[in-house]
Amino acid sequence: MSTSPTTPAVHQLPEEHYLNSTYGLRSWLLTTDHKRIALLYLASVTFFFFIGGIFATMIRIHLLTPNGYLVTPETYNKLFTMHGVAMIFFFLIPSIPAVLGNFLVPLMIGAKDLAFPKINLLSWYIYLVGGCFVLYSFATGGLDTGWTFYTPLSSVYSNSAVTPAVIGIFINGFSSILTGLNFVVTIHTMRAPGMTWFRLPLFVWAQYATSIIFILGTPVIAITLLLVGLERMFHLGFFNPALGGDPILFQHLFWFYSHPAVYIMILPAMGVISEIIPTFTRKPIFGYTFIAASSIAIAVIGFFVWAHHMFLTGESTYAALAFSLLSYLVAIPSAVKVFNWTSTLYRGSISYDTPLLYSLGFIGLFLIGGLTGLFLACLGLDIHIHDTYFVVAHFHYIMVGGAVMGYVGGLHFWWPKITGKLYPEFLARMAAVILFVGFNLTFFPQFILGYLGMPRRYHNYPPEFQVLNVMSTAGASILALGYLLPMLYLTWSMRYGKVAGPNPWPATGLEWRTPSPPPTENFDVTPVVDWEAYDFKNRPDLGLTQPSGPALSPAHGDD
Amino acid sequence: MHRTGDLYGQFETLEQQKESATLGMWTFLITEILFFGGLFLTYTINRHTYADVFSFSSRTIKLSWGAINTVVLIGSSLTMAMSVWSAQVGKKKLVTIFLILTLILGTVFLGIKGIEYHDKYVEHHIPGASFDMYFCTNNPGACNLTTEELAQERTELKELEDKVGGPVAVNAHSQLFFSLYFGMTGLHALHMIIGAGLLLWLIVESMRGRFSPRWNTPVENVGLYWHFVDIVWIYLFPLLYLIDRH
Ligand code: HEM
Ligand SMILES: [Cu+2]
Numbered sequence: 001m002s003t004s005p006t007t008p009a010v011h012q013l014p015e016e017h018y019l020n021s022t023y024g025l026r027s028w029l030l031t032t033d034h035k036r037i038a039l040l041y042l043a044s045v046t047f048f049f050f051i052g053g054i055f056a057t058m059i060r061i062h063l064l065t066p067n068g069y070l071v072t073p074e075t076y077n078k079l080f081t082m083h084g085v086a087m088i089f090f091f092l093i094p095s096i097p098a099v100l101g102n103f104l105v106p107l108m109i110g111a112k113d114l115a116f117p118k119i120n121l122l123s124w125y126i127y128l129v130g131g132c133f134v135l136y137s138f139a140t141g142g143l144d145t146g147w148t149f150y151t152p153l154s155s156v157y158s159n160s161a162v163t164p165a166v167i168g169i170f171i172n173g174f175s176s177i178l179t180g181l182n183f184v185v186t187i188h189t190m191r192a193p194g195m196t197w198f199r200l201p202l203f204v205w206a207q208y209a210t211s212i213i214f215i216l217g218t219p220v221i222a223i224t225l226l227l228v229g230l231e232r233m234f235h236l237g238f239f240n241p242a243l244g245g246d247p248i249l250f251q252h253l254f255w256f257y258s259h260p261a262v263y264i265m266i267l268p269a270m271g272v273i274s275e276i277i278p279t280f281t282r283k284p285i286f287g288y289t290f291i292a293a294s295s296i297a298i299a300v301i302g303f304f305v306w307a308h309h310m311f312l313t314g315e316s317t318y319a320a321l322a323f324s325l326l327s328y329l330v331a332i333p334s335a336v337k338v339f340n341w342t343s344t345l346y347r348g349s350i351s352y353d354t355p356l357l358y359s360l361g362f363i364g365l366f367l368i369g370g371l372t373g374l375f376l377a378c379l380g381l382d383i384h385i386h387d388t389y390f391v392v393a394h395f396h397y398i399m400v401g402g403a404v405m406g407y408v409g410g411l412h413f414w415w416p417k418i419t420g421k422l423y424p425e426f427l428a429r430m431a432a433v434i435l436f437v438g439f440n441l442t443f444f445p446q447f448i449l450g451y452l453g454m455p456r457r458y459h460n461y462p463p464e465f466q467v468l469n470v471m472s473t474a475g476a477s478i479l480a481l482g483y484l485l486p487m488l489y490l491t492w493s494m495r496y497g498k499v500a501g502p503n504p505w506p507a508t509g510l511e512w513r514t515p516s517p518p519p520t521e522n523f524d525v526t527p528v529v530d531w532e533a534y535d536f537k538n539r540p541d542l543g544l545t546q547p548s549g550p551a552l553s554p555a556h557g558d559d
Numbered sequence: 560m561h562r563t564g565d566l567y568g569q570f571e572t573l574e575q576q577k578e579s580a581t582l583g584m585w586t587f588l589i590t591e592i593l594f595f596g597g598l599f600l601t602y603t604i605n606r607h608t609y610a611d612v613f614s615f616s617s618r619t620i621k622l623s624w625g626a627i628n629t630v631v632l633i634g635s636s637l638t639m640a641m642s643v644w645s646a647q648v649g650k651k652k653l654v655t656i657f658l659i660l661t662l663i664l665g666t667v668f669l670g671i672k673g674i675e676y677h678d679k680y681v682e683h684h685i686p687g688a689s690f691d692m693y694f695c696t697n698n699p700g701a702c703n704l705t706t707e708e709l710a711q712e713r714t715e716l717k718e719l720e721d722k723v724g725g726p727v728a729v730n731a732h733s734q735l736f737f738s739l740y741f742g743m744t745g746l747h748a749l750h751m752i753i754g755a756g757l758l759l760w761l762i763v764e765s766m767r768g769r770f771s772p773r774w775n776t777p778v779e780n781v782g783l784y785w786h787f788v789d790i791v792w793i794y795l796f797p798l799l800y801l802i803d804r805h
Contacts, residue, residue, distance in 0.1 A: 216593055
């Protein structure tokens with residue numbers, strides 16, 4: 001079942017690589033190497049993941065009992081708000097693009113770096129400055145508006161530190177924009193000879209689609225939050241009905257970004273899954289063009305569904321109808337991907353290594369998350385489940401079950417490339433299973449709670465909901481263990497792990513054709529690509545024994 | 560990444576570098592369109608909801624300054640385009656001269672904008688605690704308006720009150736107009752200031768003779784940016800100054 005290394009030979013780390021080519025704090029803080037910047041991001045998003053995690057823990061402990069003794073209602077409001085802000089804006093949105101994308105896009109297309117290395121570093125600093133503002137808000141009064149900043153609560157009535165928080169998120173937006181801009185240009189102009197658009201790894205297509213959203217969506221949330229900030233500081237009335245403004249306009253502007261933003265979170269994870277599955281089935285991915293095109297389709301259609309968050313605001317019936325229909329449409333490209341992944345698995349020579357376990361988890365959880373999205377997009381049903389725990393469960397299935405699983409799976413998959421070391425396989429598989437179990441125990445009960453009528457964002461609940469809430473909290477503690485384990489053994493492996501060699505799985509991408517860890521310039525000579533993506537058959541350099549099993553024979557002429 | 564001559568290390572050729580920089584600038588401008596787009600949408604919706612108050616508020620802005628500024632800005636686009644052309648054909652002196660002219664025109668624009676803002680300050684048209692649409696009519700002499708203009712304004716205010724339900728609503732809704740006016744022109748002015756900084760940098764580089772027919776992407780890209788900022792003004796001017804003026 002498990003992979004045998006390409007060659008039985010003992011590997012050695014390359015003498016000089018991007019991690020040891022220069023030393024000292026300056027060489028990191030002023031680096032323009034996309035691989036080092038990726039690691040700077042890795043450290044910072046992990047930090048925010050911790051912060052968000054602490055808030056989540058407190059929420060779950062508070063909800064153990066119907067009347068919650070841990071915190072006051074005001075503090076409870078702050079907890080779920082700060083949890084959302086930290087996790088969405090400072091962890092999940094930058095996670096895969098800025099960490100894995102930064103590291104991998106140039107490697108995958110055979111470039112020496114991104115097109116604008118200095119702008120890449122700048123975007124990390126912008127992220128930090130934005131992060132500092134938000135931490136300042138957390139530390140001086142907190143934030144109690146919900147991560148959605150609905151007006152006029154956020155712009156007039158809230159007594160918490162809204163202004164520094166919106167300034168922080170405003171600033172942070174430019175970090176996303178610059179990352180997206182860098183990726184778009186890099187993918188257009190920096191591809192190695194022979195790396196045509198349709199030979200690009202699907203991860204790169206996913207990053208491209210994500211970058212489109214970064215570029216088109218992020219400026220809108222930036223200007224919107226700027227207006228909220230101005231409204232609050234100078235008592236203006238853009239979104240304040242008391243002064244003639246329009247609070248619904250705020251919601252439109254907010255969701256015009258924030259629905260596409262949910263695809264910022266999920267698309268890159270889909271890209272990760274599209275890399276892992278062919279590698280561990282030893283098969284070219286089924287329906288390459290469909291997966292690539294569906295990423296773009298999701299990015300585009302995703303811009304036209306935002307008002308499904310506002311069915312209950314009294315928007316016109318016809319508008320609601322259109323947005324409901326469009327929301328159903330966006331599920332099609334998502335389903336296309338799921339079908340293609342499962343078709344790739346079919347009759348593949350599967351090895352259940354850790355990254356694949358995460359991918360299988362992803363498929364199942366994303367499926368549930370996506371399908372319940374359709375429940376919510378159904379006008380009649382949404383009246384019943386809007387603003388209940390059903391919604392909370394829906395988006396956690398997608399964002400945590402989908403996106404975070406993809407991120408952690410991707411970290412495992414490329415860890416040998418990033419650090420040159422292998423992680424302990426057994427522990428890693430255990431952690432994947434623990435995460436899967438913990439996740440479902442945490443969030444599945446929330447579907448039921450929501451369906452039974454427990455509203456979201458309340459600090460207390462009727463006693464009959466206690467059993468399900470206790471289950472959820474118990475699951476959360478298992479989940480926490482599941483996250484802690486990888487943090488520990490991955491860190492451990494940096495020093496003590498076995499040396500991985502250039503291509504331990506083996507996988508087909510260009511990033512695996514250079515030493516692990518790669519040299520600062522990525523490739524000793526600019527690579528020339530003369531093979532199709534995920535083509536295991538015509539790649540003797542992978543060292544796969546030929547012919548090997550049904551996967552490599554053209555038994556069912558896919559693609 | 561190290562730089563050899565004009566070529567940065569991550570690129571293979573100057574053409575690739577130029578293509579990347581240009582695509583990067585266009586992508587950035589697309590971002591900018593959406594950035595301004597949020598404001599334009601907010602404006603449009605309020606303009607529709609509060610049509611009468613918005614056109615009245617708009618008429619309290621002096622048309623002449625706005626018109627002069629439009630001409631100044633279009634002129635600066637011309638000089639900018641000339642400096643790009645000069646770089647392309649290798650007239651190094653002319654590049655610098657036209658850049659300086661562009662910078663001067665940009666500064667004139669900002670100066671005039673300053674005068675306009677000052678007028679609004681005197682008239683208590685700056686949103687906030689001291690905002691008062693009735694300040695000029697209640698304090699004749701405090702504003703720079705003729706007796707006829709004041710009389711005209713009084714009648715219009717009366718009519719407005721009847722339409723929208725009293726002075727409180729007039730003040731609230733015209734404050735919305737001026738919030739948007741300052742938000743939009745302020746953001747535009749900020750872009751002009753950044754553009755002026757970029758021009759300054761180009762002027763220094765150009766005096767060092769860095770731009771040649773082979774390599775002049777910075778001039779071209781700042782040019783793109785400058786034209787974009789001009790175009791934003793071409794939309795702002797009718798939206799904010801020309802409502803209902805026939
Ligand atoms: C498969 C397509 C999807 C559909 C049809 C869909 C539909 C919906 C609908 C209708 C709502 C509003 C429910 C309500 O408030 O009553 C909603 C909420 C939400 N969805 Fe989805 N969704 C989909 C995919 C996603 C994805 C991929 C993500 C994230 C990666 C996501 C994250 C969210 C979030 C964060 C919310 C709640 C936001 C809030 O109110 O705080 N959804 N979804
Ligand atoms: Cu949505």
